[in-house]
Amino acid sequence: MFSVSNSFGLSVNTRQFIHWPDHADVFDPSQPFLIVGAGSNLLFIDPEYQGQIVTASDQTFSYSESDAHYIVTLGASLNWHHTVERLIKLGMFGLENLALIPGTVGAAPVQNIGAYGVEFSQFCSSVTGIDLITGQSQTLLRTDCHFDYRDSIFKHQLNDRFLITQVKLALPKHWQPNLSYGPLQKLSNPSAKNIFETVCQVRQTKLPDPKQLGNAGSFFKNPVIDSQLFAKLQLTDPDIPNYPQANGQVKIAAGYLIERAGLKGTSYKQAKVHQNQALVLVNQGGASGEQICYLAAKVRQKVFEAYQIRLSPEVRFIGKTSEIDSEALLESLMSTGQVK
Numbered sequence: 001m002f003s004v005s006n007s008f009g010l011s012v013n014t015r016q017f018i019h020w021p022d023h024a025d026v027f028d029p030s031q032p033f034l035i036v037g038a039g040s041n042l043l044f045i046d047p048e049y050q051g052q053i054v055t056a057s058d059q060t061f062s063y064s065e066s067d068a069h070y071i072v073t074l075g076a077s078l079n080w081h082h083t084v085e086r087l088i089k090l091g092m093f094g095l096e097n098l099a100l101i102p103g104t105v106g107a108a109p110v111q112n113i114g115a116y117g118v119e120f121s122q123f124c125s126s127v128t129g130i131d132l133i134t135g136q137s138q139t140l141l142r143t144d145c146h147f148d149y150r151d152s153i154f155k156h157q158l159n160d161r162f163l164i165t166q167v168k169l170a171l172p173k174h175w176q177p178n179l180s181y182g183p184l185q186k187l188s189n190p191s192a193k194n195i196f197e198t199v200c201q202v203r204q205t206k207l208p209d210p211k212q213l214g215n216a217g218s219f220f221k222n223p224v225i226d227s228q229l230f231a232k233l234q235l236t237d238p239d240i241p242n243y244p245q246a247n248g249q250v251k252i253a254a255g256y257l258i259e260r261a262g263l264k265g266t267s268y269k270q271a272k273v274h275q276n277q278a279l280v281l282v283n284q285g286g287a288s289g290e291q292i293c294y295l296a297a298k299v300r301q302k303v304f305e306a307y308q309i310r311l312s313p314e315v316r317f318i319g320k321t322s323e324i325d326s327e328a329l330l331e332s333l334m335s336t337g338q339v340k
């Protein structure tokens with residue numbers, strides 16, 4: 001048995017690890033498999049994954065130039081944060097707001113990682129990988145990836161079959177800082193390095209380090225609601241933080257809703273809503289995936305009772321042999337009255 005590392009610090013085992021392409025010859029597409037990077041966005045509900053864990057080994061780091069851009073090719077197994085840091089040291093800017101996001105380069109397109117007003121998709125030129133069912137290699141241009149808020153084609157049509165092996169980025173030579181969010185607004189005339197350092201500093205003070213307290217960052221996505229429901233909520237809560245969207249809908253901070261529902265510090269056995277960051281569920285030590293799942297159902301229920309908003313997990317739920325529909329699972333825990 002091999003242990004599967006995951007940022008929740010859950011004890012998870014599997015019988016077979018496939019490092020792609022080195023072990024491609026022993027991979028069996030007719031048997032269950034799961035693509036894994038560093039396990040920073042996964043909640044394993046069971047202590048054993050009964051299938052093949054497939055992980056990309058590509059460590060390419062190369063770049064060229066066009067008139068307006070640096071064109072950077074990155075292997076999927078590179079660490080995201082170290083890659084951002086390396087690019088900044090080489091004078092290639094744009095990713096500084098995405099510093100310190102745990103995980104691999106290959107996972108970045110999957111949920112279109114984002115932080116401090118910047119998303120991966122803004123710099124993505126193409127994504128290359130292999131369809132593990134058909135064995136065919138494919139390169140998708142940015143527009144083919146259907147990027148959206150924490151979303152992409154890799155969570156839908158290509159879910160659980162497309163192993164990303166490389167991504168290509170286009171970083172503009174004429175760099176413009178993005179200071180639209182929170183603590184970055186205070187910086188005057190910053191360099192990319194200043195922004196990188198500020199983001200690292202803020203994240204280190206705000207978010208629990210998974211090495212010390214198991215977690216997967218934001219457990220839920222920020223809900224996007226229609227303007228009518230938003231107007232109704234504002235009547236009772238005029239201070240509700242909100243981000244109007246281009247289509248007229250409004251994005252609400254999920255952490256605020258959880259906090260206002262009185263759930264900060266709430267626990268279920270060894271699973272807990274973080275004391276300072278309501279959006280982060282933590283493993284206090286020895287928690288099971290089931291315990292975290294139960295706590296998540298409770299959070300979803302209480303927020304729904306208070307705001308009529310159903311929170312959707314950002315974290316992917318993994319069962320014995322495949323991904324589980326996280327919303328359906330939480331909903332079933334709520335509807336069977338198991339959540340009190």
Ligand SMILES: Cc1cc2nc3c(=O)[nH]c(=O)nc-3n(C[C@H](O)[C@H](O)[C@H](O)COP(=O)(O)OP(=O)(O)OC[C@H]3O[C@@H](n4cnc5c(N)ncnc54)[C@H](O)[C@@H]3O)c2cc1C
Nearest residue numbers: 035037038039040041102103104106107113114164216217
């Ligand atoms: C403390 C903390 C803070 C975080 N902050 C942020 C944040 O600010 N913004 C943000 O967007 N996310 C954040 N996250 C979530 C996480 O860092 C990202 O989702 C990251 O991209 C996960 O990378 P990973 O390699 O660990 O992927 P995994 O967790 O291993 O996998 C995540 C998903 O991607 C798929 N996947 C992984 N690698 C590949 C591949 N090569 N090919 C195809 N599919 C693949 C998996 O099947 C799975 O569905 C945070 C997590 C933690 C623990």
